Every structure is written in C-alpha cells, then in structure tokens.
Amino acid sequence: MTTLNNKVAVVTGASKGIGAGIARVFARQGASVVLAARGADVLDLAAELRAEGCEATGVQCDVTDPRDCKRLARTAVESYGRIDILDCNAGICRLGNFLDENDSWRDAHVNVNINGVWNACKSVIPEIVRAGGGAVVITSSVTGDLVADPGEAAYAMTKAALVGLTKALAREFADRNVRVNCICPGYIRTPLVEGMAEQSDPDNPERAIDEIARAVPLGRLGTPEECGQLCAFLASDDASYITGAQVVIDGGSTLPETTSMGQ
Numbered sequence: 001m002t003t004l005n006n007k008v009a010v011v012t013g014a015s016k017g018i019g020a021g022i023a024r025v026f027a028r029q030g031a032s033v034v035l036a037a038r039g040a041d042v043l044d045l046a047a048e049l050r051a052e053g054c055e056a057t058g059v060q061c062d063v064t065d066p067r068d069c070k071r072l073a074r075t076a077v078e079s080y081g082r083i084d085i086l087d088c089n090a091g092i093c094r095l096g097n098f099l100d101e102n103d104s105w106r107d108a109h110v111n112v113n114i115n116g117v118w119n120a121c122k123s124v125i126p127e128i129v130r131a132g133g134g135a136v137v138i139t140s141s142v143t144g145d146l147v148a149d150p151g152e153a154a155y156a157m158t159k160a161a162l163v164g165l166t167k168a169l170a171r172e173f174a175d176r177n178v179r180v181n182c183i184c185p186g187y188i189r190t191p192l193v194e195g196m197a198e199q200s201d202p203d204n205p206e207r208a209i210d211e212i213a214r215a216v217p218l219g220r221l222g223t224p225e226e227c228g229q230l231c232a233f234l235a236s237d238d239a240s241y242i243t244g245a246q247v248v249i250d251g252g253s254t255l256p257e258t259t260s261m262g263q
C-alpha cells in the first residue's frame with residue numbers, strides 16, 4: 001500500500017473540497033502536512049487532523065500573492081525541516097458567457113488557477129530540490145485539455161495551461177529528481193460543485209447532482225478522498241518512474257461513446 005511516512009507535504013486549497021480530501025489522505029498515510037488556503041477554516045482542518053494524531057499545520061495563504069507563497073514554504077521548512085511534496089490544488093471555477101463577461105472574469109481565473117500554481121511552484125520547488133528531490137502534483141481538470149462546455153472559456157483555458165506547465169516542469173526538473181504530474185478530475189462532489197448544482201436548480205440541487213451522476217458511466221460523482229488517494233500515489237515513491245503524466249479521474253465520463261453497435 002502507498003505510504004507517505006516521513007514525507008513533508010504542502011497542499012494548497014486545503015480547507016475544503018478536493019484539497020481537504022488530499023490533505024486528509026496525506027496526513028493519514030503518515031505525511032506531515034502543511035495545509036494552505038485563503039480562509040481561517042484551514043486552521044480548523046489542521047486542528048482536526050492533529051486531534052486524530054496526525055502531523056498538520058494550517059497556514060492562511062492566498063496563492064495569487066507570491067509573498068504569501070514564500071511565507072508558506074518558509075513555514076513548512078521551519079515546522080518540519082524540509083519539503084518533499086507540493087500539491088497545487090487551489091483553484092476557482094465560475095461559469096459565464098464569453099461575450100457577456102468582462103476581462104476581470106478571465107483575470108480572476110488566470111490569477112488563481114495559473115499564477116497561483118506558478119507562485120507555489122516557484123516558492124516550494126527550490127525546497128524540494130534542496131531536500132534531494134520529491135514530487136509535485138497539480139490539479140488540472142478534464143475541462144480544458146480533454147473536454148469543454150459552453151460557459152467554461154476562462155476555466156478551460158487555465159486548466160489546459162496547467163497540463164502544459166506540468167509537462168514543462170517535469171522536463172525541467174527531472175535531472176534534480178523532482179517528478180511533476182497532474183490529475184484531471186471529472187465531477188467530484190465538493191462545495192464548488194454543490195454551489196453549481198444550487199445555481200442550476202435552486203429548488204432541488206440534489207436533482208441537479210443526480211442528473212450529473214446519471215451522465216457518468218460509474219453512475220456517481222467522485223469523492224475528494226478518491227482524488228486524495230490518486231495524489232498520494234503520484235506523490236509517493238511507488239510512482240517513482242511517473243513524471244509529466246496527466247491522470248484522469250472521472251468515473252469514465254470522458255470515455256468516447258460509440259455509435260457503431262459494438263463494432
């Protein structure tokens with residue numbers, strides 16, 4: 001079984017949703033985890049993990065601010081001596097019509113989803129190199145490089161960019177023993193997706209969730225912990241020959257359908 005014993009991990013966007021799932025799995029697999037997110041709720045999750053006997057520290061950090069990301073890296077090194085793993089998960093998604101939205105819509109996505117990952121990588125990768133190597137995992141999406149729907153222009157553009165960043169960093173840091181991979185989730189049940197369901201069917205958001213689930217071959221949404229398990233594998237020594245990969249975790253929702261009657 002994958003284990004992260006004796007590893008030090010930094011996880012961004014860790015206060016809720018997928019990031020909280022990643023932080024929980026990392027901590028329960030024995031990593032010392034530094035959880036970062038904008039809100040103070042990240043401190044509560046760190047406290048909850050400590051109460052379970054895990055090593056966890058919460059840091060309020062806005063990944064769009066490079067100084068915050070430097071402080072995050074410093075805190076991790078001061079707390080646990082080094083950093084082995086960076087999981088760049090913080091991200092936003094707001095649907096909009098391309099012709100109606102103004103440029104602040106695009107800028108908000110670029111700032112968090114691209115620049116935020118860039119800032120975290122710039123601050124933390126030097127520490128991973130100093131530690132002798134390790135792993136970076138980036139949360140992209142099936143949206144962008146693989147599929148896209150109307151209303152997703154800003155989001156899709158930024159998530160596709162993360163696939164390119166993953167491959168370029170994998171190449172650039174391979175000689176320093178830093179592996180870089182990304183995960184591409186489909187629908188994962190998080191506050192983000194629950195908010196979208198509420199928007200699309202305010203009277204009965206569960207109906208909207210059920211509709212999503214019906215379109216997924218496995219018949220349900222994924223869980224943050226399932227994403228956490230995948231990230232833990234990619235971050236672990238079990239994945240020692242995997243770098244530059246884009247791993248889809250979507251219950252089969254991006255599988256092409258066939259119209260060829262089984263031929």
Ligand code: NAI
Nearest residue numbers: 013015016017018037038062063090091141187188190192
């Ligand atoms: P969420 O909205 O439930 O949680 C987002 C987390 O990111 C929170 O902890 C929030 O504090 C943090 N965050 C947002 N902006 C930040 C900033 N500027 N600085 C620091 N932290 C910040 O979202 P969810 O669903 O958990 O998504 C997490 C990641 O997974 C995002 O990158 C999202 O694009 C991606 N994703 C989610 C999917 C889903 O179905 N939920 C599908 C594919 C990708």
